Amino acid sequence: xxxxxxxxxxxxxxxxxxxxxxxxxxxxxxxxxxxxxxxxxxxxxxxxxxxxxxxxxxxxxxxxxxxxxxxxxxxxxxxxxxxxxxxxxxxxxxxxxxxxxxxxxxxxxxxxxxxxxxxxxxxxxxxxxxxxxxxxxxxxxxxxxxxxxxxxxxxxxxxxxxxxxxxxxxxxxxxxxxxxxxxxxxxxxxxxxxxxxxxxxxxxxxxxxxxxxxxxxxxxxxxxxxxxxxxxxxxxxxxxx
Numbered sequence: 001x002x003x004x005x006x007x008x009x010x011x012x013x014x015x016x017x018x019x020x021x022x023x024x025x026x027x028x029x030x031x032x033x034x035x036x037x038x039x040x041x042x043x044x045x046x047x048x049x050x051x052x053x054x055x056x057x058x059x060x061x062x063x064x065x066x067x068x069x070x071x072x073x074x075x076x077x078x079x080x081x082x083x084x085x086x087x088x089x090x091x092x093x094x095x096x097x098x099x100x101x102x103x104x105x106x107x108x109x110x111x112x113x114x115x116x117x118x119x120x121x122x123x124x125x126x127x128x129x130x131x132x133x134x135x136x137x138x139x140x141x142x143x144x145x146x147x148x149x150x151x152x153x154x155x156x157x158x159x160x161x162x163x164x165x166x167x168x169x170x171x172x173x174x175x176x177x178x179x180x181x182x183x184x185x186x187x188x189x190x191x192x193x194x195x196x197x198x199x200x201x202x203x204x205x206x207x208x209x210x211x212x213x214x215x216x217x218x219x220x221x222x223x224x225x226x227x228x229x230x231x232x233x234x235x236x237x238x239x240x241x
Contacts, residue, residue, distance in 0.1 A: 008120040008173040012182030017108045023101035030097045047076045099134025106227040114241040123148040126157045159191030189218050
């Protein structure tokens with residue numbers, strides 16, 4: 001393992017600092033219940049797959065964020081045979097619900113707080129501005145972070161180099177001394193590759209890289225299954241939490 005002097009950390013939010021699947025379940029159950037629809041486990045799994053496919057389109061530049069919001073709801077409710085849904089109104093309600101649903105992973109709040117002062121820490125996310133700002137505020141990440149970069153505000157999205165160039169312009173981070181930590185191969189790891197960052201793949205499900213077609217050509221410098229496994233990688237075992 002190559003030892004590097006890491007001075008800055010770029011943190012993904014959904015699926016990394018926060019448990020997105022738990023938030024997704026909370027949000028969809030709440031919003032469907034409010035329109036009189038009982039969301040089954042099968043329906044939730046179908047929505048999750050649809051949502052993931054739409055965000056991947058966004059990452060490839062094939063859909064705007066608004067197209068993701070509307071398209072995923074249209075596809076989901078059409079698949080379920082449920083009509084007379086105002087997709088944009090439902091999505092707006094869903095964004096509010098997601099903002100309420102902040103479920104930290106691996107005691108991430110304590111980890112982030114403890115690393116503050118030792119490393120510059122920035123939030124980098126493709127999520128909606130409304131939902132992300134609410135979640136980050138609820139958990140205190142907005143106050144602890146040295147900067148928060150949400151794609152809709154930046155004007156570009158992960159994994160595009162334009163997104164990371166914008167972050168670098170604002171923060172002055174040095175690519176070889178900056179690590180991105182995230183769960184997504186297509187967004188975080190590909191983005192890190194594009195920007196020349198040190199790439200740490202958060203893989204709590206221990207998915208084999210060979211099973212991820214999009215990840216076969218990626219450079220992944222570190223793989224962790226718990227966020228606290230970062231400490232020895234960063235040489236931060238001495239920090240008191």
